[in-house]
Amino acid sequence: MTVAMMELQIQKQHDDLKNQCQVRERSTSPLIKIEGLAYMVLFRPDIEKAAKFFVDYGLLLDKREEETIYLRGLTAEHHIIVIKKGPQEVATIGLKTSEAGVEILAKEYGQPIKTHPEPMGGKYVTLIDPNGLTVEVNCNFTPLIDVNKEVIAAQWNNAGEKLRVNEPMRNTISPLTVQKLGHSLYSVANFKKTVHWYQDTFGMIVSDFQMLPGDDMPIVAFMRCDKGDVPSDHHTLGFAVAPELGHSHSAFEMDTFEEIAIGKEWMSHCDSDLKYKHGWGIGRHVLGSQVFDYWRDPFGDMFEHYADGDLFSDTKQAGYHLFSGTAQHQWGPKMTNEFKGLNRRWETVKSVFKRLPTKDDLTLSKLLKMMKAI
Numbered sequence: 001m002t003v004a005m006m007e008l009q010i011q012k013q014h015d016d017l018k019n020q021c022q023v024r025e026r027s028t029s030p031l032i033k034i035e036g037l038a039y040m041v042l043f044r045p046d047i048e049k050a051a052k053f054f055v056d057y058g059l060l061l062d063k064r065e066e067e068t069i070y071l072r073g074l075t076a077e078h079h080i081i082v083i084k085k086g087p088q089e090v091a092t093i094g095l096k097t098s099e100a101g102v103e104i105l106a107k108e109y110g111q112p113i114k115t116h117p118e119p120m121g122g123k124y125v126t127l128i129d130p131n132g133l134t135v136e137v138n139c140n141f142t143p144l145i146d147v148n149k150e151v152i153a154a155q156w157n158n159a160g161e162k163l164r165v166n167e168p169m170r171n172t173i174s175p176l177t178v179q180k181l182g183h184s185l186y187s188v189a190n191f192k193k194t195v196h197w198y199q200d201t202f203g204m205i206v207s208d209f210q211m212l213p214g215d216d217m218p219i220v221a222f223m224r225c226d227k228g229d230v231p232s233d234h235h236t237l238g239f240a241v242a243p244e245l246g247h248s249h250s251a252f253e254m255d256t257f258e259e260i261a262i263g264k265e266w267m268s269h270c271d272s273d274l275k276y277k278h279g280w281g282i283g284r285h286v287l288g289s290q291v292f293d294y295w296r297d298p299f300g301d302m303f304e305h306y307a308d309g310d311l312f313s314d315t316k317q318a319g320y321h322l323f324s325g326t327a328q329h330q331w332g333p334k335m336t337n338e339f340k341g342l343n344r345r346w347e348t349v350k351s352v353f354k355r356l357p358t359k360d361d362l363t364l365s366k367l368l369k370m371m372k373a374i
């Protein structure tokens with residue numbers, strides 16, 4: 001088959017999937033528009049153990065209170081991970097908007113505008129999404145103090161341009177500070193209702209759908225913020241139909257590929273008694289194009305280092321793609337059982353048996369199609 005014929009075939013598949021898709025790409029009249037993901041609140045029975053993982057993963061421990069730990073990245077806007085003592089749960093995501101946005105939501109949902117205690121500061125309103133996830137929508141955080149970026153190396157000698165002369169390249173293997181919390185993905189019980197809620201409430205746009213052959217309901221949607229002609233990360237939130245409900249993974253942006261490699265080296269060999277589990281990587285995703293490396297924290301939640309992701313403005317139309325195990329990356333090692341969740345068989349089986357008799361999106365036929373695809 002020629003390249004032109006392959007391109008025609010891919011275009012036809014894209015158009016067929018688009019025509020049958022029962023979930024829309026965007027809302028025409030959202031209540032507000034959000035600007036990004038600010039933070040996550042994690043409940044952990046051992047907050048020191050939880051924080052140790054994030055410090056090894058390149059976050060900076062900014063403030064420790066008796067039952068709460070605040071961690072940050074290089075962005076001085078706000079904290080990105082808040083760990084609170086309690087039974088294990090990914091409890092809350094925090095989104096950013098304008099002051100007017102917070103006021104509109106408070107009025108529409110009949111919720112009070114609250115104030116975060118220091119060191120977070122800022123005003124917020126609390127909503128509950130269709131899956132029961134708490135979503136705090138924030139403005140006017142108390143800014144953090146700027147911190148300096150570690151300089152990891154001298155100039156990169158490209159084939160055509162040699163900038164580093166008489167200066168060997170040497171890296172120190174240590175945690176390199178993450179830039180920001182970039183995105184967070186969740187497995188949900190009611191996919192269509194969830195995607196439409198995030199579109200109608202926050203103006204989020206679907207960048208790419210993934211679908212199963214013959215199904216009119218997608219099983220993955222990557223959603224970005226609508227910042228008009230200002231380019232926005234390919235996805236800030238993502239939703240999927242998967243056997244286990246809840247948090248899938250969340251991702252921290254790094255500057256370069258080499259920072260991701262150094263991060264992997266540190267997590268593999270650092271002198272920690274926590275023995276971190278590698279998830280998957282290093283590779284490059286297809287949808288979003290990020291270079292990625294995944295790790296599980298000591299409580300089983302997955303986190304990602306990523307760099308060089310795509311940016312889309314509001315004019316970019318959604319992509320429609322078939323879901324498969326090989327469609328998730330362009331290069332890199334094969335998707336691992338750890339990443340697929342196959343190392344958590346008991347939790348997966350329990351979840352499937354609990355969900356199949358209910359009316360949520362996970363049906364036996366979908367599950368079989370997903371298993372075949374992956």
Ligand SMILES: [Fe+2]
Pocket residue numbers: 183249250251304
């Ligand atoms: Fe990701």
